[in-house]
Each structure stands twice: as structure tokens, then as C-alpha cells.
Amino acid sequence: MNRNALVFAAVAAALCAVPFAAPGYKTSLATEMLIFAALAMSIDVLAGYAGRTSLGHGAIFGIAAYVVLYYVTVAGGDPWVAAALGLLAATAAAIVFALLAIRTSGVYFLLITLALGMIVWGICLRWTSVTGGENGLRGSVRPAPVAGPAAFYYFVLAATASMAFAMWRFVHSPFGLTLRGIRGSESRMRTLGYDVSLHLFIGFVVSGFFAGAAGVLYAFFNSFASPATVALAQSVAALLMVLVGGVGTLVGSFVGSVAIISLENFVSFHTERWPLVLGLVFIVTMIFAPEGLVGRARLILARQTPQVRKP
Amino acid sequence: MHRRSFLKATATSLFAMSSWAPHRASAAEAGPIRIGLLSPLTGVIAAGGRELVDGFNLYWEQIGHKAGGRAIEVVVEDDASNPNTALQKARRLVEQREVDMLVGDILANTGLAVAEYVKGNGVPYFIPVIAADDLTQRKRIPNVIRIAGYSASQSTRPLADYALKKGVRKVITVSQDYTFGHEQCGGFCQVFTEGGGSVLQQFWHPLNTPDFSPYLPQIQSLQPDAVFAMETGADGSRFIQQWANFGLKDKIQLFTSMNATDQSIIRTLGPEAEGVISAGHFCEGRDDGANKKFVADYEKAFGKLPSIYAFSHYSGAMWLAEAFKAIGGKVEDRPRFLEAVRNIKLSASPLGREVSLDKYGNPIYDIYIRKVARRPDGKLWNVPVEEYRGVSQFWKYDPEQYMKQPSYSREFQGIKKA
Secondary structure, three states, rough: HHHHHHHHHHHHHHHHHHHHHHOOOHHHHHHHHHHHHHHHHHHHHHHHHHOOOOOOOOHHHHHHHHHHHHHHOOOOOOHHHEEEEHHHHHHHHHHHHHHHHHOOOHHHHHHHHHHHHHHHHHHHHHHEEEEOOOOEEOOOOHHHHOOOHHHHHHHHHHHHHHHHHHHHHHOHHHHHHHHHHHHHHHHHHHOOOOOHHHHHHHHHHHHHHHHHHHHHHHHHHHHHEEEEHOOHHHHHHHHHHHHHHHHOOOHHHHHHHHHHHHHHHOOOOOOOOOEEEEEEEHHHHHHHHHHHHHHHHHHHHHHOOOOOOOO | OOOHHHHHHHHHHHHHHHHHHHHHHHHHOOOOOOEEEEEEOOOOOOOHHHHHHHHHHHHHHHHHEEOOOOEEEEEEEEOOHHHHHHHHHHHHHHHOOOEEEEEEOOOHHEEEEEOOOOOOHOOEEEOOOOOOHHHHOOOOOOOEOOOOOOOOOOOOOHHHHHHHHHOOOEEEEEEOOOOHHHHHHHHHHHHHHOOOOEEEEEEEEOOOOOOOOOOOOHHHHHOEEEEEEEOOOOHHHHHHHHHHOOOOOOOEEEOOOOOOHHHHHHHHHHHOOOOEEEEEOOOOOOOOHHHHHHHHHHHHOOOOOOHHHHHHHHHHHHHHHHHHHOOOOOOOOOHHHHHHOOOOHHHOOOOOOOEEEEEOOOEEEEEEEEEEEOOOOOOEEEEEEEEEEEEEOOOOHHHHOOOOOOOOOOOOOOOOOO
């Protein structure tokens, strides 16, 4: 426990030091990593704990971003109100998605969330008068108090940290345990008297809410949303972060986000064939560390440290 | 602190400051001018992205990577045909690689995303391909300049005028359903209807339409004198092929946007493309010194005729080189640099006669009505059939008056009711 606290303190200190140690572009990169970590974690809540892998979270994330941009740049509203509306819209979308998707599991769940995501993408692309179509929505939407890069980084850090804590509490609560029960055996949970559909529904909506929160941060960060923001590629990228970091670990999403975004930036620096390198990295990860980087590290640590049985 | 040591410290620090400042300035000027080039090297328009980089680099190679007394360093980044990636890469080029300016992008959405970013920090951004009208009209940004580029509706207006002159009175437009298409069609329809023509029908289809058979029979039954098709990328080659397959080729005159008969499309096509008429500021088959030389040089270096992307960035590089010369390479002085770029009168370039920018940052130049024809060696290329001199983005309208009308969209096409 002591060692964990030490590691935690070290990570927290390192995260707080980023704007000083690496100002400029690297801080904005770190901000992006945090935002995508939050999105990846929201997917992990479903994928890792309820056993439902969603390909629609990129769309929920994008809806929040669109709403924030629309409310501020087109309607001329206040960014904080926009953030609240963005969260509301994302949650509403998550409710609709959940109602349609929770009846299914496995590959069917994957496909139905994919289809729902594609619908959102199609709407963003074609509803030109509202979404700006292919060109998207642009404009400075960041609230004035956190406009500077360092201030914004701390804002995102605080938001992501509280979201991470909330999600961690959520999955480790008794309710979270029922989700894990559902992952293990749906029929057994049902015979034990749990309303499986309701639990999945709540799990999905909570996860969607956090994806929306990440979307709001992304709108503030990027000042721009286009159909690419809600596209399938966005969902897939976040899911890959979960897979690389480790499904069902939450902290793995952070590791995955840091690993993929830095790799993307580092590799594209050296070759224009960077998607190829990225693909190889995914394949290698899946072969040699199918439980993800964090999962693998845990396994290795567990093997090395002798288990001390608590009295 | 002792008086003596205080004096010593002050003197030392003053000396350090005085020697530091000029040293730093001279070091900055002696270093290379760094140009950040954004190009879609992966994604839907990757082929065009490659040619963009080739065209841009070709010019710098020809002049030995040197202009205005400084070396030129081009840092290429892939925007992946995705606006979010473009934004991220632009940020990186400016904040990490410390480039002095940004150039490039092909897709309008990527360019608009980057334009929004440089609006905040004043980094010069040059857009030889990004054609969105409002970037140099209603929503112009002082540090975004369209060197060697064109605004979407600029080239289709002379085409409409040409059509009227040839006796065309009824047209149908077919276009990809996005801003670039809306603007190109808008320019065409406005001039065409103001000149007495009528638009029978407008078809809007999504990008990447594999099959045009829902539209072609309808076109046939409406019996227009001509069709204006605004297609970029693979849609262009598919449309021209299916147009011929449906047997419409010799019955109805086909006008297209310059992208649809660009080299990037027609080098893969056969006889079906011959005779298609378009309008543009680039015409690879034009018999003019600098243009001919560019086409020959490019063909020699890369084994194919240049596309609009290569052409625009080659000319754009030329434009920048002239500006560097004019200010002695001092690009760090941004206002002066931007002023110099705006004041350049570029002659002896592949753009043809002397070219300059209007006061909104968009070039004024000759537009050629071009026809796809066969070169003696069998390759297809565009040859000029008529020339419109000194066409601006405002055609014959008064700029301020013109900008009071809404931007072209699906809803507003500038069509004058008869």
C-alpha cells in the first residue's frame, strides 16, 4: 500500500510539472493525451467491467464537442453553459444508444453501436446548415479563465483526475460489481434477481456521460469539430488505447493514450508511413501482451513479488 | 551587497545583455527560413498530397534551396486528409519545429481548421489549393493569403460566360454536396442566369458516389443544352466514364470543374474524357514559356504531367521566393513579410502573364477555357480554347456590393429568376 501511495504521488507530481518541464507543444500534447485518456476510460467502464465493447463512444464524444461549438460560435452563448448543454446532449445520446444496444452482447453489441455511430456521423456530414457539413464548426470556445495553455492543462488535468476517480469509484462500487457479474454470466445474474437490462442501461449512460465530458474538453482544446471528430476512426482510436493499455484496468487507458499519441507524433516525425508502424505496434501488442501493457506489467509484478497472505 | 560588487554585477549583466541581443538576432537571420508544408500524404486524397510536395520541392531544388540570402528548409507533415490531424500537425510545426510559416493542405476542411488556428497566433499561412470563398472574402484573416490559388467560384464564372456565348441556354448542374461544390456551382449559376440562361435542375450527391445512374437518366429526360459537373477525386473519373457509358457524351455538352479534368484524373482515363470542357488558371497544354518549362521539368522529374496540386505549390513556392528576396530574407518581421507577399507582382511564372493579389488576398489572373485533347504521343491533356484576362474572385461585381449577398450554399446559388 505504501509503495502504491509513493507511485501515485510521483505520477501526480510529474503530471503537475508538465507545463514547466515541457512547455509549448508538448504541453498541448499532454493535454490531448489526458482528454483521450478520459474517453478511453469511459469505454473501458463498459468494455472492461460489463463486457460490452462499444464503437459508438466516439460519436457521443463528438456530439458533446459539436454542441459546445455550436452553442458558443453560432448561438453566441457562454462556454460554461455550452459545457453543460454538451454534457446533456451526450447523455441524451447515450440514453438512446443504450436503449437500442443493451439487448445485445458480443459482436452484435459492437455492430449496433458502430451503426449508431455511423448515423451520427452521417447527420453531422449532411445537416450542413447546423453542423457546417464537411467543413465543420470552428471558433474560439475556451472559457477565458483557462485560456492560457498552462491554465488549460491544469483545468483538463483536474477534470480528468476527478472523472478518473469517479469512474474508479463507480466500477468498484457494489453496482460496479453487478456489472462484472453480468460480464461473467448474464443468466446467472438474472436468476439471482438482478435486472440485467437496467444495470447495463445505467452502466452505458454513465459511461456515455464521461465520454461526453471528454468531448466537452476536446471542444475547448481543439476549437474545432468536423465529421472526423464523430467518425468511426475516433471510436476505434480510443478503443485501441484501451486495448493497448489493458482492458478492465482503467489506468491502462492512460497508459494507452500516452503510448499511442506519443507514438503517433514520434513516428510521423520520421516517416510518412506512420500508420504502418502503428499497425505493427498494435499487432505486436496483441501477440505478446494481449492483456495490454498494464495487464502485462501486473502479471509480471505478481510473479516476481511473493504473495503475502493477509491475516 | 557591497558597492563594488554591485557595480561589477551591473556592468557584467549590462554587457551580457548588450552582447546577447544582437548576437541572437543575427543568429536567427543566418539560420534557414523554415517552411512548414502540410499535405495529405495518407487518406482519401493521398495521391494529390504526394504531387503537392513534389511540386513545392521541385521549385526549391531548381533554385538551390536558397532565397533572399538564406537557406530554405521545408518541413513536411502529413495531415492525413483529416482536419483534426491537420490541426495537430500545424500546432506541432509552429510550436515544436518553430517554422516561420505554414503552407499547404488540399481539402477545404483541413485548410479551414488550420486557418482558425493561425487566426489566433498570427503565423502566416499560405493556401495555394484551399479554395473556400470566404477565406478571402467575408471571413478573411489577414495572415491567411491565397498565393497562386483560386477561390472556388472564381473560375466557374468565365465558364458560364463561355457557355452563354456558345448558345447554351438550359443547363443542369451535378455536384458533390459540400462547400466547394456549392461555391463552384453558385459562381456558375449566378453568371449563367444573369446572362439569360436558366438552370433546369441541380443534383447534389455525397462525396464518393460510386454510381451516377440515379442522375443520368433524369438528365437525359430533361434535355438540357449542357451539363455542368463539379467533381473532385475519384468521383470525377467515375462521372466522366459513366457519362460516356450512358451514351450522353456526344449528345449533351459536358462542362466540368477544373478538378474533374485535372491530370490526376484524366491520366487514368481514355477517349471518354476527350472533348470535355472546363475552366481554370492552369492549363498544362498551354504554349507559354514558363508554363511549358514547368510542365517539361515536372514530367522529366516524375514521369507524368503535373496536376493542379503540383502546379499551385510550384507557383506558390515561386511567389514565396520572390517575397523572401524583396525583404532580404527577414521573415521574422511578420507584418513586413506579409506586406511583401501581398505586393508581389509575379511574372514569368507558370501562371502566365503578371499576377498580383487583390486587396482581399486572392490572386487576379487569366482563366483559360480548356478542352481535353490528345497530345501527339497519345497522353490526354488540357489545351486552351479561349482566354479570359484578369479575372478576379469578384468577376465583374463590385467587391463590397458582392459581399453583401450571402455565401453560396445549397440554399443560395445566386440564381436570378427570369
